[in-house]
Amino acid sequence: MKYVKRSIKKVDGYGILSGKPAYTDDLAPRNSLIVKLLRSPYAFARVRKIDTSEARSLEGVECVLTHEDFPRIPFTRAGQGYPEPSPYDKFALDSYVRYVGDEVAVVAAKDEQTAEKALKLIEVDYEVLNPVLDFEFSEKSPPIHPEDGISGVENQQNNVCSAYEMDIGNIEEELKKCAHVVKHRVYTQAQAHVMMEPHAAFSYIDYQGRLVVVTSSQVPFHIRRILSRVLDIPLRNIRVVKPRIGGGFGGKQAVHGEIYVAAVTLKTGKPSKIIYSRKEVFESSYTRHPMRIDVTLGSDEKGVLKAIDMEILSDTGAYGEHALTTLMVAGSKNLPLYNRVNAVRFKGKVVYTNHTPAGAYRGYGAVQGNFALESAMDILASKLGLDPVKLRQLNMIREGETSPIFKIMGEGREGAEMTIKSCKLEQCVELGKRIFGWSEKFSKRPESGTKVRGVGMAIAMQGSGIAKIDMGSAILKLNDDGSFNLLVGATDLGTGSDTILAQIAAETLNVPVKKVVPYSSDTDLTPFDTGAYASSTTYVSGNAVKRAAEKMKHLIVQHGSKLFNCSEEEVVFNGEEIIGPEQRLPLSEFATKLYYSENQTQLCSTASFVGDEAPPPYMSAFCEIELDTETGKITPVRYVAVVDCGVPINPNLAKVQVEGALVQGIGMALYEEVKYDSKGRLMTNSMMNYRIPSRLDIGDIEVHFVESYEPTGPYGAKSVAEIGIDTPPAAISNAVYNAVGIRLHDLPFTPEKVLKALRVKEGF
């Protein structure tokens, strides 16, 4: 392979590092109205009356909107394939506010100062209601969504947003027969994405009278559809463009401020923009779903797993975006790891609370589920007196195998059957074990002294897109100089998808990568793509690109044969030249002729791809931590990760994805504490108080790859975007147990919590 498996530089890297205007706020028209949102100070309230007259009459204010100005159309903000597996429980603006930070009114003014002033002039008469702040009591509390006209909610009265269950075999019977049964409960927190660029969007009416929305979003096509629904305007009159984005991690897989800027632009006819403050990103975008997960494992005397039972209670906050799907992924992307059991049961509920809504976040339930399952596996290993690695080796899924869960559990619906065609998990475990020095470290006697070291491990799997649902497409067009424009709907969040898709096209066409010019994520100019989530870009969009490139090759041969007046079989295109029986033409000359002189035709190919399966990437993780037993502080020392993502299209970029995800997982495990006060206000709502890992907080991280070949993937590739985040909570918890014999089960493992657990163990 010439262009695939090459660590070429990102095509946009140079420009971005040079500071070229590329992000949403850089591109917004200078005369944009500044849009600010009045947000609820209460966790739960009804807006009895809202008086915007003073705000409206303030000089410089162009527009003030309340719930009375929007058609009452329920929708989901979730950026998912239609029909979305999330309830339609949100209105653009509503007479109920359901969390501190929920939108109450929209102000558009000539500058930020005026807009801020206007916000203060809006008078709202709230009927303050009692908020539901503990998800373990949501079902016994009065409804947060008592209103009519919403749909897709499992049980409005009981605050149950979604529910799901499935079972295979007879779990109770199997567990009875097991020699060893372990139970474990974990709690995970509402982790914040903290992407470096806050949410941003601007809109304007173009000279055709169409609404153009430029937004920092992972899902431009879903945004277009949602805007059409919510604002009640035809989809064809909306164009959504994604410029460069400063990170997303799932936090931009939904509609956020776009509705409001669009509404303002439609009302005033003027360009308008909204840039979220960091506080708004924390309080009023999304978080990860906090979950309580109970796992029961049953095995025989040797440690062969016979039964797994997983039960989840998930907190979706005020609205149900991504609720059902994250619940299901917690199971579907973990349970198949141990596919040879006789019985599996999975059930869960997602409940509403008056917290900041939870939504999509890298890992998407898999990391929460992994924490529960991989901790429980270690408990079992300990009970059996088995090396944790051995226990995984006895039970983990292997190439050529399958699991009934693949067919039963998709995302929000049934899934798709899949036999694992590429899985080097065994090798990942072996290699990781060796590089890390696991056997020697694990068998070391626990030390005395105040600083103790421990080692732990975990394995994980994820997916490559959503089978039968996620569709990506690509258009290739030949230019008269022999270069190609590659138009893809796929969304580059900084991950480098533009680059790797160009690499795939280049490989297929056999032309240098620099001859493929990617342009992405513009609903007018690029073909459909569900967007950047579910680890879909490399696998789904990549396959579409490969197909489009193959079609283009054929078109070139076809037109070459016309030009040379021979049959297609006699023509060869080798990337540089079109070679006939008697002639050969360099591609650029061929293209020039084709544009200007003979049989003039624009060569353009298009292709789409939907996966029949979502082949999982796999990984093993080995970590060493140091625990200060006097303060409870856990310091990561070393993290070795070995990943099978098929063939890495760009090894550097694949590596950076995993490294970045690991650090986010370490943050989730150790540092990222979320605190609400008793009235439901998010207290950790700034980067000053919510600490993501700095470069000194993570120890050494080594990422290695074991290549497998996924036959259904482009050049053997699977996706790699999410899997890196899955293992740190479990691996670190397991390492702590190895060090000091306490089982941490409540994220994050702050020094204070660890110290408490240590003292409990010592009998205090």
Add this chain to the structure above:
Amino acid sequence: MKITLTVNGRKENLEVEPSTTLLEALRMLGLYSVRKGCDTASCGVCTVLMDSKPILSCCSLAVQAQGHSITTVEGLEKDKDFEEIRKNLLSEGADQCGYCGPSLLLTVYSLKKRNIKSLQEIQKYLVGNLCRCTGYHSQLRAIKEFMGVGE
């Protein structure tokens, strides 16, 4: 009030309020490499060089910066050191979303000018440059090579 700022070697005239931040002023001048990441001086994304030292432009005032020399990456286009560190970052794929890129480049560039040789010290000086995409290791690989330091 009218002020004059010296930015990237040029004198720029601006109309600002006393509480206009340096970040806002620089973006008014079209220097979009200077970005806002947080509200609380906690991320480093808004870093610019003032008299060759990295500062946070989000909590500095434009009026404070009068009389000083401000540098952003736009002003370093022809600088060999800058070109080199940028090339290194790109080669490592350490420019993911790129949002924190210019601020990191400026800080590393200032350390190179100071000839800091210890890796530990470099990491410490960079602690205020947060990144959520890369996990820091690819950045470190690029920076080690650029600064010519070992372990």
Add this chain to the structure above:
Amino acid sequence: MFKAVDYVRPKSIDEAHDLFVSNTNSQILGGGTYLYLSKRTIQLLIDLQETSLKYISQRDGKIRIGAMSTLSDVEESDIFKNAFNGLVKKVVSDIWSYQLRNAATVGGTVYSRLGFSEFLTLLAVLDVDVVFHNTGVISIKDFLKMPPLRDILKEIVITENDLKVSFQVFKRTHFDFPVLSLAVARCDDEFRIAVGSRPGCALLAKDTPKLLSEGCRDLKTVCDSLIREIPFADDLRASSEYRRHVCGVLFKRALSEVL
């Protein structure tokens, strides 16, 4: 960011002081690295950067730091490379971030007596005088107990001596405010103990130094005494209970360095 109506750069500290006291809603601007969090309206912002207060000098056994010296100036100065065995340099170099230290001033740090200030915890146990333009010289010990002064802090003066000093800090991550900071200084039988980030700012202990002076070396006794006499509170970073515990740990570690 606060809203400022007017901005001025006086050319002398006299001028600055006159402006400051004659305008009740005026504010002294040092680096502005904490002030920017305020949302109030300030009538007159007085920027001291041209009042010649940016210096660090060493003479006759005293180190004088002008109020407009940045924390970085302290960190990089040759004087502090050696003074107190490099401890002041080390403590300052761990504060927040390099970018912040390049702007935050010593004057702003000391004057504002913010709870999280590690620098203040260390200064509290050294022989430090805080010098105000009008009020004159105040010992750090007295300064820490006073109500806010409407005066301009000109410089701090640190007397160099043979104090044996230990500084301990506990942070959840490397880039964070402390959960607790603690400093112990010893000269023969005289002890000084300061605890900061409680979350309140540096507080000098009274009873525990006496115990140590009297010869008590029983760790449990002195730790219990310190935890008893220093008030702690809950905040986002830690509970008071945890702070009490960490205080004991840090104190033990500090004592092992000075005893």
